[in-house]
């Protein structure tokens with residue numbers, strides 16, 4: 001089962017030090033790029049992301065990155 005392609009480009013997010021994020025891996029969340037529980041009943045589970053610095057992260061929107069939860073350019077092959 002392939003994940004749903006939420007969009008074919010990354011989501012830039014300003015993440016905050018000390019926060020925990022759950023990246024949507026199924027592509028069905030209405031709160032992209034993060035999990036809203038929509039994966040229930042599918043083989044997908046969210047990927048946890050934690051950071052100790054404030055920075056901008058480019059989260060994968062196509063859900064096909066090899067380097068999940070980060071965009072690695074795989075969306076160009078879709």
Ligand code: FES
Nearest residue numbers: 061062071074075
């Ligand atoms: S959005 Fe770039 S690899 Fe998925």
